[in-house]
Amino acid sequence: MMTKPAQRLTFFLLLAPAILWLGLLIVLPHVEILILSFSERVAPRVYAFGVGNYLEFFTEPLYWRTFARTAFMSILVTALTLVLAFPIALYIARVAQGRVKAMLLLLCLLPFWVSELVRTLGWMMLLRETGVISYMLRAAGLADQPVELLYNDGAVILGLVYGGLLFMIVPLANALESLEPSVVEAGFDLGGSRWTVLRRIVIPHAMPGIVAGSIIVFMLTVGNFATPVLLGGKNGLWFTEQIYAQFITRFNWPQGAAFGMLLLLLSSAIVWLGLRLTGQSLGTTLKQA
Amino acid sequence: MTLCIGSVMAHSTDLDIVNVTKRFGSHAAVDEVTFSVAPGEFFSILGPSGCGKTTLMRMIAGFEHPTSGDIRIRGQSMIGVPANRRPVNMVFQSLALFPMMSVGENVAYGLMCRGMPREDAEERASRMLERVGLTGFGERRVTALSGGQRQRVAIARCLVLEPTLVLLDEPLGALDLKLREHMKIELKQLQGTFNTTFAYITHDQSEALVMSDRIAVMNQGRFEQVGSPRELYHNPATPFVASFVGETNRLQGEIMASSDGTVALQLPSGMVTRGTGRVPQKAAVAFVRPESIALAPSQPALRDLPNRFEGRVSAVLFDGANSSLLIETLGFEQPVRAVLPQAGPLAGIEVGAPIHVGWTADAMKVFAA
Structure with a gap:
């Protein structure tokens, strides 16, 4: 009892950086953006409260279509990342031992030592008309003129999957690592085929990791800016580009703020829906992540 | 066929x-x-x-x-x-x-x-x-x-x-x-x-x-x-098998004489014990189960047994029906472990009490070491 005030002080001091960080860099700007998003320009330099910025999103097809496209592609990217990451995570968690395991995780991490922009530029060098792949296709006689592999949805998806892999592999490997080897053996021993064991034992066990990885990858993908812009070019049509355009090109901050809030709300709604559909709770998922 | x-x-x-x-x-x-x-x-x-x-x-x-x-x-x-x-x-x-x-x-x-x-x-x-x-x-x-x-x-x-x-x-x-x-x-x-x-x-x-x-x-x-x-x-x-299955006393020694499956085993102290086994060499180990060891307060009660020794109780391991005694026996390196029947006259024996132990030649299995 004697130490209680001192303990409490220590507690708050330790908590202070986190609270300041959250409060000043996340909560405060969002409150500002929320207020901004409800102000409508009625005359030059005159603003009034209203929901016009939000209505704009629903009445102008370009905006909500761009959002729908972004959401759909992000779900696709998340699914592709999951399919690609699962065998890798399974190998890292169940097959690789000791140093090999550490090295494989390091290999997954390595590309992240380079900035996202540089990584994306790397993909551009590979994919552009005068790039490495185009050259190799011509050299192999598979194409008779330069091939443009950039500026299409495929390139955008490729770049986004590449950027998301690590964030899927780590929670998945974590989840798979905790699966007791004898449980898998029991699955085979009782007559299960590889597919049955995967479907009824491995995947249900890894579910919290799958959900955690999917949420992270989905959120990162929806909010990505550089990859769709650089690899998709004019065809990128990512919702973040709309926000950028409102804030920077058109200098319509209230509209950009409304889009920002909508992106937050709608992507949260998609995550919530995903959790409901897979029957997972956010609590268990966070523990896994 | x-x-x-x-x-x-x-x-x-x-x-x-x-x-x-x-x-x-x-x-x-x-x-x-x-x-x-x-x-x-x-x-x-x-x-x-x-x-x-x-x-x-x-x-x-x-x-x-x-x-x-x-x-x-x-x-x-x-x-x-x-x-x-x-x-x-x-x-x-x-x-x-x-x-x-x-x-x-x-x-x-x-x-x-x-x-x-x-x-x-x-x-x-x-x-x-x-x-x-x-x-x-x-x-x-x-x-x-x-x-x-x-x-x-x-x-x-x-x-x-x-x-x-x-x-x-x-x-x-x-x-x-x-x-x-x-x-x-x-x-x-x-x-x-x-x-x-x-x-x-x-x-x-x-x-x-x-x-x-x-x-x-x-x-x-x-x-x-x-x-x-x-x-x-x-x-x-x-x-x-003798030492892994069940409790047992292990004795080490040298074969002095053997005939028709019975052997005389001399312990390092010079004490001679008699057991059964066919051992083609000198060095041997022998095993006696604790429940095969007869206990008596005096020598004459064990008169018919080929192995008879005299000792002192060094510990009473009370465990209900599985109770046993550790007996510091003259000429033995390790204390001898013997089952202590809780329904017998020795049930109340205390540490330090003098006691006589004995067993048949059949009860002691001798193997080449």
């Missing part, structure tokens, strides 16, 4: 292990092991940890592959048959219940793997749960069960598939003592009701002695002796 004999042979045993060897690098974990298990038999493999018994069991289950030799189940070679195609099911040491499934789903899993429709499988599973005394547990999570209940689910999960052979890998290891004693009896009864062949591995000699029809004692990858619990206990074939 040969064909006829062949088919008869196929039904006379459930499991045949023929010259099975498993090497990990240069180390032979299982070394030229051969044995057969008859239908309905409770067969145990008893050995200290690291003796190769788990490797042997995993080879029977199909998780490891023998370096050489053959494993036959009802006459069919299992070499190259994957684990999920063998008529063998295993109860794992950790039980390995599926935590993502309910109790009923755990039991129905194997049936559904065979392509049985869900309703039928669940129906069969619930009937199996009734037979192991878990009526109405189908919907529960396996994490909500007690140790003994989890045990029964693990066994029910195997038995519902009606396998030729159930393998049990020290399944009682994780239970507390009281429950372990109870489960020993229950396992034996389950095996009797289902009349399924059990192969049980354990390092606990009491588990093996209580439950088994036959026991193989395994040491360093080899079988030391195969026999009924009584045979192993009363007529151990090797010093290892």
Whole structure:
């Protein structure tokens, strides 16, 4: 009892950086953006409260279509990342031992030592008309003129999957690592085929990791800016580009703020829906992540 | 004619292990092991940890592959048959219940793997749960069960598939003592009701002695002796079996004289003891069970015994019916351990009391050291 005030002080001091960080860099700007998003320009330099910025999103097809496209592609990217990451995570968690395991995780991490922009530029060098792949296709006689592999949805998806892999592999490997080897053996021993064991034992066990990885990858993908812009070019049509355009090109901050809030709300709604559909709770998922 | 004999042979045993060897690098974990298990038999493999018994069991289950030799189940070679195609099911040491499934789903899993429709499988599973005394547990999570209940689910999960052979890998290891004693009896009864062949591995000699029809004692990858619990206990074939199965007193010495199976063994102190055994060399070890040692307050009572010694009680190990005395005996390096009957006149003996000990030549088994 004697130490209680001192303990409490220590507690708050330790908590202070986190609270300041959250409060000043996340909560405060969002409150500002929320207020901004409800102000409508009625005359030059005159603003009034209203929901016009939000209505704009629903009445102008370009905006909500761009959002729908972004959401759909992000779900696709998340699914592709999951399919690609699962065998890798399974190998890292169940097959690789000791140093090999550490090295494989390091290999997954390595590309992240380079900035996202540089990584994306790397993909551009590979994919552009005068790039490495185009050259190799011509050299192999598979194409008779330069091939443009950039500026299409495929390139955008490729770049986004590449950027998301690590964030899927780590929670998945974590989840798979905790699966007791004898449980898998029991699955085979009782007559299960590889597919049955995967479907009824491995995947249900890894579910919290799958959900955690999917949420992270989905959120990162929806909010990505550089990859769709650089690899998709004019065809990128990512919702973040709309926000950028409102804030920077058109200098319509209230509209950009409304889009920002909508992106937050709608992507949260998609995550919530995903959790409901897979029957997972956010609590268990966070523990896994 | 040969064909006829062949088919008869196929039904006379459930499991045949023929010259099975498993090497990990240069180390032979299982070394030229051969044995057969008859239908309905409770067969145990008893050995200290690291003796190769788990490797042997995993080879029977199909998780490891023998370096050489053959494993036959009802006459069919299992070499190259994957684990999920063998008529063998295993109860794992950790039980390995599926935590993502309910109790009923755990039991129905194997049936559904065979392509049985869900309703039928669940129906069969619930009937199996009734037979192991878990009526109405189908919907529960396996994490909500007690140790003994989890045990029964693990066994029910195997038995519902009606396998030729159930393998049990020290399944009682994780239970507390009281429950372990109870489960020993229950396992034996389950095996009797289902009349399924059990192969049980354990390092606990009491588990093996209580439950088994036959026991193989395994040491360093080899079988030391195969026999009924009584045979192993009363007529151990090797010093290892004599010391590993049951409590025993170990004496080391040199053979002075031997004739027709009886030997005179001289201890380092010069004291001479008489035992049974055929030892072709001088150095020898001898074993006497604590319950074979007769105790008396005075010398004349032990007059008829060839081995008679005099000592002093150095410790009273009171453990109810299993109570024993440690007796500091003249001429012996180690104190002699003797069972102390709690119904006898010596029940109240105290540390320091003088006492006479003795045993027959039959009770002392002598082996080459």
